[in-house]
Amino acid sequence: MYHDGSMHFTEEDIAFIERRYEKVHFKKGETILHLGEKVDHQYFVFDGCLRTYLTSKSGKEHTIQFAIKNWWISDYIAYFSETDAVLTIECIKDATLYKISRESLEEIFDKIPKTERFTRKKIERSFVSLQKRILANLSQNAKERYVKFTRDYPNIEQFVKNYHIASYLGITNESLSRIRKEIRNK
Structure with a gap:
């Protein structure tokens, strides 16, 4: 039996769930979702x-957003409102995903109702994380946001372009370089 916190799944539950996921691979530089496309999938990042x-x-x-191992990603605005994508998702390091x-998710909810609670908890954590990011952008300086970024995404800087990080933090490339230099010189 699978145990996740307070949630228990039988082997039959797990097999049913696994059959609903599709393993997909993307190479660095590939686009997974284009602006304007229909959005009816969520992706779990295996690697x-x-x-x-x-x-x-x-x-x-x-x-x-960046999504690394064990994170979820999609254009959730489009996914939940059943509209076309307003965001683009690109692969910046070769990835194995489960989509x-x-x-399929509704089938899982119908057959194994406790998965709805599991999913709700995931969404709650994501919502809290998003609000924390908004508050940090409003209340923290660029250096504080960068330090938090390096904690949230350890080792990501080795394969993410500087301008992507600067864009995520809402700063210029020059500001990012200056912040890194300040931190190194301490």
Whole structure:
């Protein structure tokens, strides 16, 4: 029997759940989701790194999220509202993902109702994380946000471009370089 915190799943439950997920692989540079596409999947990152970003009307990219091992990723605005993608998801390090469709997730919820609680808990953690990020952007200086970023995404800097990190933090590349230099010189 599988045990996750207070949640227990039988081998039959696990087999049913596993059959609903599809293992997919993406290479660095591949786009997983394009702006304007229909969004009916969520992705669990088994390995690799992905980036979700918004492209402004002027063409500037704004990084919204990085997803590393054991994280979930999708365009949740489009996924939950059943609209077309407003974000793009790209693979920035070769990745192995498990994708699940909305329909398959509903099948799991129907057959194994306790999975809804598990999913609700995941969504609650994501919501808290998002609010913390918003509050940090409003109340912390760039250096504090960068330090938090390095804690939240350990070792990510080795395969993420500097301008992606700067975009995520809402700062320029020059500011990112200056912050890194300050930290190194301490």
